[in-house]
Amino acid sequence: MTVAAYAVRMTTNADEPQPRPRRRAPAGAAVLREDVTEAIRAAVFEELAAVGYARMSIEGIARRAGVGKTAVYRRWRSKLHLVLDLVSAIAVQGLPAPDTGSLEGDLRLLYEVTSRALRHPVASQILPDLQAEAARNPDIAEALRKALREGQDGVAKGIVAAAETRGDLRPGTDHALALDLISGPLYWRSVVIRSPKLPKGYLGALARATAAALKAL
Amino acid sequence: MTVAAYAVRMTTNADEPQPRPRRRAPAGAAVLREDVTEAIRAAVFEELAAVGYARMSIEGIARRAGVGKTAVYRRWRSKLHLVLDLVSAIAVQGLPAPDTGSLEGDLRLLYEVTSRALRHPVASQILPDLQAEAARNPDIAEALRKALREGQDGVAKGIVAAAETRGDLRPGTDHALALDLISGPLYWRSVVIRSPKLPKGYLGALARATAAALKAL
DNA sequence: GGGCGTCGGAACGCAACCGTTTCGTCGTGA
DNA sequence: TCACGACGAAACGGTTGCGTTCCGACGCCC
Numbered sequence: 001m002t003v004a005a006y007a008v009r010m011t012t013n014a015d016e017p018q019p020r021p022r023r024r025a026p027a028g029a030a031v032l033r034e035d036v037t038e039a040i041r042a043a044v045f046e047e048l049a050a051v052g053y054a055r056m057s058i059e060g061i062a063r064r065a066g067v068g069k070t071a072v073y074r075r076w077r078s079k080l081h082l083v084l085d086l087v088s089a090i091a092v093q094g095l096p097a098p099d100t101g102s103l104e105g106d107l108r109l110l111y112e113v114t115s116r117a118l119r120h121p122v123a124s125q126i127l128p129d130l131q132a133e134a135a136r137n138p139d140i141a142e143a144l145r146k147a148l149r150e151g152q153d154g155v156a157k158g159i160v161a162a163a164e165t166r167g168d169l170r171p172g173t174d175h176a177l178a179l180d181l182i183s184g185p186l187y188w189r190s191v192v193i194r195s196p197k198l199p200k201g202y203l204g205a206l207a208r209a210t211a212a213a214l215k216a217l
Numbered sequence: 218m219t220v221a222a223y224a225v226r227m228t229t230n231a232d233e234p235q236p237r238p239r240r241r242a243p244a245g246a247a248v249l250r251e252d253v254t255e256a257i258r259a260a261v262f263e264e265l266a267a268v269g270y271a272r273m274s275i276e277g278i279a280r281r282a283g284v285g286k287t288a289v290y291r292r293w294r295s296k297l298h299l300v301l302d303l304v305s306a307i308a309v310q311g312l313p314a315p316d317t318g319s320l321e322g323d324l325r326l327l328y329e330v331t332s333r334a335l336r337h338p339v340a341s342q343i344l345p346d347l348q349a350e351a352a353r354n355p356d357i358a359e360a361l362r363k364a365l366r367e368g369q370d371g372v373a374k375g376i377v378a379a380a381e382t383r384g385d386l387r388p389g390t391d392h393a394l395a396l397d398l399i400s401g402p403l404y405w406r407s408v409v410i411r412s413p414k415l416p417k418g419y420l421g422a423l424a425r426a427t428a429a430a431l432k433a434l
Numbered sequence: 435g436g437g438c439g440t441c442g443g444a445a446c447g448c449a450a451c452c453g454t455t456t457c458g459t460c461g462t463g464a
Numbered sequence: 465t466c467a468c469g470a471c472g473a474a475a476c477g478g479t480t481g482c483g484t485t486c487c488g489a490c491g492c493c494c
Contacts, residue, residue: 183400
């Protein structure tokens with residue numbers, strides 16, 4: 001499941017500080033109930049977006065999920081494990097590599113997907129938060145790095161490689177710099193500047209400019 | 218005082234969890250003592266880098282600064298006011314606009330300055346943290362936006378304008394997009410990827426590629 | 435020279451979480 | 465049919481920070 005997918009489901013019940021109506025619904029059996037697990041997962045995303053990793057508490061998660069603390073501790077040993085598990089889960093799903101036949105076309109497609117994911121406030125709230133936390137916690141940093149490598153960065157790498165074999169880029173192109181040029185601007189605009197909406201034609205112009213930059217390497 | 222300057226001073230005594238030896242040094246007079254104020258300011262930076270805004274506590278700041286909580290509360294009403302004050306103070310000092318006569322040269326100079334500032338771990342730790350917090354707190358967002366406008370973004374804007382009048386860029390250039398192209402990649406590399414060290418020639422190549430991107434707009 | 439106000443220190447009551455334990459309930463798989 | 469174990473709820477003692485209020489010490493400014 002993608003971040004975006006989580007975000008969509010979340011918008012239905014995010015930001016409810018008060019206790020859920022859910023009343024002691026069904027009780028359990030001798031097996032961890034998947035619906036409870038899922039409720040916790042969703043609650044973590046909501047909580048993460050609402051208060052951030054540092055302020056997030058197990059009690060708060062359980063409260064929001066409408067479950068007992070025990071249900072959480074039965075599954076994860078700590079807040080850290082919980083978040084690492086979620087981030088890793090997101091990292092698993094690889095994005096399909098675009099193949100339009102041209103560098104600019106590939107970039108355009110990548111930007112389309114990326115900007116759609118970043119458009120969800122939840123994603124763009126959680127991302128910088130985990131990113132800041134990563135500066136202090138190597139485990140989070142590693143998980144995030146992995147997620148990035150298998151997502152945005154992986155796709156970008158594929159695009160560069162394809163363009164290189166195609167002859168659109170010089171063979172000696174600095175790949176690391178290329179990835180920075182590709183991923184930087186949209187992240188800056190969406191997450192740092194936090195521009196609410198990208199103007200019409202922005203992604204196209206961005207793709208064109210970036211392609212030009214890469215060819216100048 | 219710049220972030221970098223703070224960073225330098227900080228490296229001397231950051232990450233000392235234990236109580237300072239400082240023993241009930243001099244007592245005060247009927248005036249706020251500037252050295253105490255400065256000690257608090259420095260402590261806030263250290264604390265911000267060490268634990269982040271969310272986890273930062275007034276008690277922790279006072280402890281680190283070797284002062285009483287009262288000294289802090291006497292100056293600022295809350296953690297938020299304290300941080301806003303600091304961010305604003307940084308925002309005040311404008312960077313000088315580069316003027317090398319060429320777009321690429323100007324960019325190169327800007328990157329030199331920016332990367333030097335971001336090289337300090339303290340700055341690159343504090344930045345994403347405040348940035349994440351800004352997503353939740355409009356006041357912080359505003360302060361950060363202002364600091365950015367008077368810093369990196371302001372300089373970039375000047376560079377674009379100069380290039381435009383010089384004829385290096387087309388008159389109709391999308392300024393917002395131009396700023397994203399200029400600022401995004403280095404931020405991505407330094408703060409998101411957290412690359413410890415930029416390889417030789419990186420900034421030059423980045424400036425060249427970015428200039429090419431801008432000219433393609 | 436004296437008073438005002440800051441200094442660090444300590445304590446206040448309050449609140450939130452921590453991680454664990456105990457409890458009665460209850461559904462499911464053997 | 466029935467025991468196992470997950471369920472929500474509540475409470476445990478401990479820690480941390482909140483924001484405020486005292487306190488005695490001290491020294492700058494009038």
